[in-house]
Amino acid sequence: MSVSGMKKQLHKASQLLNERLMGAEGTRMDDDFLKMEKSIAVFYSLLMELLSRTTEFLQPNPACRAKLSVLNTMSRIRGQGKCAGYPQTEGMLGECMLLYGRELGAASEFGGALVTVGEALQQVAQAKDALDVNVKHGFIEPLQELHSTELTEIRHQLKKLNGRRLDFDYKRRRRGKIPADELQQAWDKFLASKELAEQSMFVLLQNDVDQLGRLAALVSALHDFHCNAHRILLGVHGNLQARLTAASNKPERRFRPRKVRVRREQNSSIGFYQQLSITAANSSGEQFTALRSRPGSPVSSYADSRLVRDQPCCRALYSFHPNREGELGFSQGDIILLTCQVDANWYEGELAGQSGLLPVSYVDVVVPLPLP
DSSP: OOHHHHHHHHHHHHHHHIIIIIOOOOOOOOHHHHHHHHHHHHHHHHHHHHHHHHHHHHOOOHHHHHHHHHHHHHHHHHTOSOOOOOOOHHHHHHHHHHHHHHHHOTTOHHHHHHHHHHHHHHHHHHHHHHHHHHHIIIIIHHHHHHIIIIIHHHHHHHHHHHHHHHHHHHHHHTBTTBOHHHHHHHHHHHHHHHHHHHHHHHHHHHOHHHHHHHHHHHHHHHHHHHHHHHHHHHHHHHHHHHHHHHHHHSOOOOOOOOOOOOOOOTTTOOOHHHHHHHHHHHSOHHHHHHHHHSTTOHHHHHHHHHHHHHSOEEEESSOBOOOSTTBOOBOTTOEEEEEEEOSSSEEEEEETTEEEEEEGGGEEEEEOOOOO
């Protein structure tokens, strides 16, 4: 910095101290200028906060934002065009559902539903990626451009104007000691800076069309995202409702334990059925009757197995109450002897000395009827 430049800075500092400490009165701007200057200050604060809040809205996780920023910087340094995208929470949840839905397999209704919902959530994540891109191009980048060009230039002009005002007020306060032409030159520079700053502020504050267009681009991107998300979720909601209806109408299945078979060794062990029959033989008749009457008990299963091996029979999946004469009533878990199959929907069977018709869909055939 030159000697004259240093002297000028000292003069400005002296004038500022006189105004702040001694109460000296400086040149006052007109009300319109002060109003525009205040609006520009509000506009600057708004712009900084708006950019920050919009980024947080699109990318809520600060740790992921920081990591993404580093990766983007490294990609630019290396000259790579593509960089890692922000991990959308919908996509991560959908990936989890897909993983475990496929583990459960297609045979599981719940597993199939998980896969369906997982795929839908990944589609929502893709729609949100598109939202990020649209908001960045239509809203964030234009605001950043406005901040780095017009607004930065206006702030620079206002700062320069304030410096020239201090210089003029210092020389005016020392009138008589400062040459008149130097005072006039300071006045001319002050007026030129004021006019330039005033014009720039006026253009920015009156340019509502561009600002409204950027805001409309943000709302349009949000509208497109929510419409796409609604369409995707509406489809998966209908799919789940259909699955729920099908599962509700599906006949309830009763658990029937498999018979356990133990390999026999010579003179060392006996089979499961023999061991169970020995235990049953040692118990009283009342205990045997009580155990057999209890569905799912070992003795009941053993007694049923003896019946199963003797002749064609079926096990009742649900209780059936006859509606017409000739139908056979039974309870869930009963073993019914099969006599013949009347048609595709009805068997003829016998239970507890009574014969009648029974629906095919209510029973599980254990020993099939012989082929005709």
